[in-house]
Amino acid sequence: MSSAGKADHPRDEDLVAYLDGELSLSDRQLIDRALSDSAELRQRLELLRQGDRPFRAAFDTLLDQAPMDRLLAALPEPTLTASVISTTQAPPPRPANDWHSIGVAAMLLLTLGIGFAVGFGTSADRAGQREIALLAELDEMEAELEEAEAAADAAPVVAAKGWRQAVADYQMLFTTDSLTPDQGGNAALALASERVGLPLDPATRAATGLEFRRAQLLAFNGKPLVQLAYLGDDGVPVAFCIIASNKPEADTQYEVRNGLGIVHWIIGGYGLMVIGDLPEDRLSRIASELRKSIDL
Amino acid sequence: MEAHLPRLWRYGLSLSRNPSxxxxxxxxxxxxxxERQAQFRQGTNLRAWLFTILSSIWKNNLRAEKVRTGGGFADPETELVFDGSASMETNNLFQRVLSEVSELPEAQRQAVMLVYVEEFTYREAAHILDVPIGTIMSRLSAARGKLAGLDPSATCARRTRDGEVEEN
Incomplete structure (x- = not known):
């Protein structure tokens, strides 16, 4: 953290380092305290968060364009010694700077925000409870990070983040306006149903309080990924996504990525998820309704 | 070394905005x-070492040459494009990100590439560019502020660290 950031008022670079997971635990705690004390600072953090982008995913699309034939032809001879070459390996993804850490930051803020919604001047008791809840969440995130790292070791770098993270990164860009007015059309829905091999029409009418807006056929790791986009009564964008999966079946689970709630499950050779900035109970209800609407 | 060529090329492209x-x-x-393989310490990060070399060549040679010969930079919008196989909307999103990064001042672009795209730590990025870690922090913060549409003058007046002058 910058020296000035240790004072009462963290600077933008400290907040960005906080978002990037680059602060030591003690500096992080200082920022947490400063955030809980200052609405202005929380607002500033949110503004800086809006300067985030799916940088890596966007730039990864350039890798395929590297003129490998010419670059290899231009490699000097003799090439580097075997001992140097043996250290050549694809870099492991750095979890500290992963979107996961932004998710952690978002959760921290969310937790703080809830504290403030309850009332200004939080009691020590309530703060203690928040801390316990927060630690439990952080433990969970860490376990997930370890899991992601293990997966990353075995999988190509592009796949390391998994489809749920890719969807969460995309969903972050949606606003009420993105889905206003109805941009749907039966053609996209029919194509999506065909490509993913499931009748999706019932899912457009299944969720209470959600209005279906459109279907999109995306791709993740070469597999079709269907996104059905809805707008909630309150203008919150919600997405229901489906991708083929060869993983063992799993019951619904809740998680938070990029500050968005996710309920996900695996059934009948498909991974499914519902994502949106909604409370867990409402998201779970929506997931349950959508789950019933899909014939699996 | 071959494994690192696409990433080095991508980094070079983001710096020069010119494929050749x-x-x-x-x-x-x-x-x-x-030439310098004797200086490479085994067990250290070869990728970081290669990025350090490329950054240094750009800083000391090619960039100066481009400016001197008046070659200028290619229009970033025509250079940082890709043939996406994903949906049109994903393509549009990624294209927008590429364009936004292209338009950042070089120093900020470099920090964004190293930390957010290549996922080096702040410390590694500082080492690669041979600058203090605080410089990486202020460049990233300026880049984020710009992408978030914050008023740069207000940001600078209030936030810029003493004694640090951005190169662009």
Missing amino acids: VAEDLVQSTCVRAL
């Missing part, structure tokens, strides 16, 4: 890496 300069940068980096 990017190729030259990668080639010069490989030549220099070979």
